[in-house]
Amino acid sequence: MIELSLREVTKRFHRGGEIVCALDRVTLDVPAAQFCVVMGPSGSGKSTLLHLVAGIDAPTSGTVIVDGRDLAAMSDDERTLLRRRRIGFVFQFFNLLPTLSALENAALPLQLDGVRRAEAERRARDLLGDLGLGDRLDHRPHQLSGGQMQRVALARALVGDPALLLADEPTGNLDSRSGEEVLALLRETATVRGHTVLMVTHDERAASVGDRIVHLVDGRVGSDTTTARAAAAR
């Protein structure tokens, strides 16, 4: 089953009177439960691709289909609900709300969705426990290490049991040990929980945990390869 599909997607920006083409007729299919890594140098269009998939930006042309639905045909509210219920998002800088505890941050999408606070926090607590943060539930972000913050962010992304997990340079702001821990968790997410993962990175080592690596060069797909790990698994 195809979880995510991009058809001839182009994105152009106006910048300083010039038109910059961030993505140029990109076509990409990601099947369910695949861990797909998008790599490329700065400005190659990887973040733009992620934003288009998340529905927080719209393509200039082409079609983006997530969870079987064409994003362009949906209203802003529908796209928001899709993000809330079917997509998890992990950022480079964690983006936790500073005033909320780890537990509250993790429970946020459920609470936004109207799940009762006790129920939302119960589910968040279980998940944080699984991610090794059972003793950090009441800590605020500034009381946590980088790796711990990224795990809270991961819990927030996973708490609604999404079909698709988007990760934007999730190890970019972590030391190598914490980075490896987070990558292992992402890997587990795809393998054990069966979530589809789309991760953007420019770190070769990070990319190696994926099933497939798509290289973007100047907004186009330069190469699309299966990783050794995936080949071995096959």
Add this chain to the structure above:
Amino acid sequence: MLTVVGVALGVATLVAIDVVNGSSSATIDELVSAYAGRATVSVRAASGTLPADAVATVRRVDGVRAAAGSIQSALLVGEDRRALPYLAGTGDEAALRDHVYERGAAPGDGELAVGGSAARRLGLDVGSRLPAIAPTGPRELRVSGILADTGVGRANGGFVAVLSFAEADRMAQRDGRLDAVDVVTAGDADAVARRIEAALVGSTAEAPAERGERTKRLVASLQDLLRILSALSLFVGTFLVFNTMSIAVAQRKRELGILRALGARRREIVGMITVEAAALGTVAAIAGALAGIAMAQGLLAAVNRQIRLNFVAGLDDQLVLPADRLLLLVAAGIGAAVVGALGPATLAAAAQPSEAMGAPRHTSVARPLRLRLLVLAAVFVALAAGAVAVQRGADDPAPGSAAALALMFAIAVAAAPALALGVRAAGPLADRIGGLPARLARDSILRATGRAAVTAAALAAAVTMVVGMASFIESQRRTIFEWLDQAVNADLFVSAAPLGGNSAPIPIDARLWDDLKRVDGVRDVDRFRQVRIPYEGSYVAISSVDIPIYLTRGRALYAPGTDPYPIERMVGRDEVLASDNFARKHGVAQGSDVTLLTPDGPRAFRVVAIVTDYTTDQGLMLMDRSTYVSRFRDEAIDSYAVMLDPSADRARARAGIERLQGGTLFVQSNEEFKGGIRRIVDDFFATTYVMEAIALVVGVLGVANTMLVAVLERGREIGVLRAVGATRRQIRRTILIEAGAIGLAGALLGLLGGAALTVVTLTVSESTTGWVLPYHYEWGSAISVTALATVAAVLAGWWPARRAARVEVATALQYE
């Protein structure tokens, strides 16, 4: 844009009040100085008028070079029976005053000359005929000349007339008695003045400027009240500037960070922002000054109506715009903009460039309660309480103004801890009702308590003004109106001009008394006269009535603690009823003697009882007419109080009276009379509502500002919320709840402030007027202004909320 609005509104209020106060004072000055001409000493009767031979007596005094006597009264002209002040001189008139005619000549019998403004507004020229009402009835006078705008012609801004002495003497039924003798002296004017007082018993002689000052002191308490209010408005306005500059800085945080990274020094950043604030402030202050002048026009009428009613007949509503004062006020506005910008500018400059350039950082949660701020607030409250205590013994409102200011500072300082406490206390309940948006709003306030507190404080200051003034006004209104209902009990009032109308009472024909009594249905007629005489450095009003008649229509309203006195015994005796405020101000007790300056010199009067009276804030003494006429040698009558037979046909009796004196009399029923007084009181207080409304608007704009800053600073967070699934509506709700919470907190704090401000204003009022008003907290205003401030705050949050909901998520999340 909001900086401009904030400064402009602040300056507008300041300019409006200053122009109004300045205009009233300047017009009073002009009237006094134009009438006094070249006089170095001005002689007036301590009470009533000077004898006909006063000029001759004064001329004989050593050191007097020239002396001119004058009648200074007013005619009622135009359809609205507006008072046109006039002067009629005798003696060395040419040596004292310049009468310069633009056209025509000096008036003779049956004639008058008018100033330029009077000619224009009444449509007069040489040869025109002006129907006027004098105490002796309607007269038609021929205009003999138009005065040039100099000398007497510039008095009251040219809304003035000159009559021949003989004509004025006849019209005012003076028999040669004078209002003033103006004197040119040789040598020490003070010494000459003392010699004149000795030669002319019962007179006071002083420099014209002193007299102007004393007249202005009469209106000072009125002006002080307005000044306190306008200062409070500017106080609120400065908050807004602080807020808007915070926005400007927040919006350009990144740009400033880059400048710093490239080597701009801190003081250069501060300088840059300050210069920008000064530029905006200049535009705003000029716009504000123009708006203020427009506002002043409306306010002046209401303020002058009070002044005319109580103090200066015929005072004209002319706007005086001194360029130097206006420049000063514009400079004050620019200063406020710069001061308001300094805080945000310094903060911006203090930030590390990397921090300012927008790399994400983790803001710590709200700091623990700021005990120090609470202590400081307590200190300000203590200062305010101390100033109130000092005010109790003072007769000018300076300590009260200081108390009001200290109170505002207390509110400003207490706002942050109070907001934090309130938000924490209300948190669990708010979360239950408002869900996650309420929770996020609460966190946002707690995280930026300082900024939210500045806004809450501005709103609190505005609500304090509204509730404090409403309570003070209501305390006054209730007391005055209740007293009015008891004290005013004649059926009809007859006067030459509408009582409580556009002019101070001018005397009415004394011969009407008999005519009135003959009207069918009239049971009795009381003659009322009130003059103001100097007393212990200020003035006291002397009222006289026909006590036996007065007693048939009512009873004395004894002040608490006063023993009743058989008032009918006062007839023909040197006995007075003293108003409670006079007794309090001058420490006079029942049974003691007060010495009043009469035309025959100082004379002792026995205070037989203290009565409740709200006629004048100077204090009043009531005596029988026979005593008044014989001791003060003044037979003039201001108005008649008519009692009808219970069985009489009221409409017919009234019509009968209205036919007298060619139908020119002004007749008011009891209800109309009281209604007129009520209207004037309410009109005056209405002027304060304008300022309160401005403060409230400025306060609410502050909320819009604060929420905008909050939205700008939290763009990234809002982006994250949207990315993890918050709908636009949820974002909007978060912002609106935050705005409403700040509004509500400010309003609640303001309710406390209002209660305290009421104590301050009542104390000022008690010590300057001697009236003890019962404390009345105006709950109606309190509740409605709280609702208004909260709803307005939510509305003010609408635009920032919209902006937040429309945040471009992808842009907000960008950090590379």
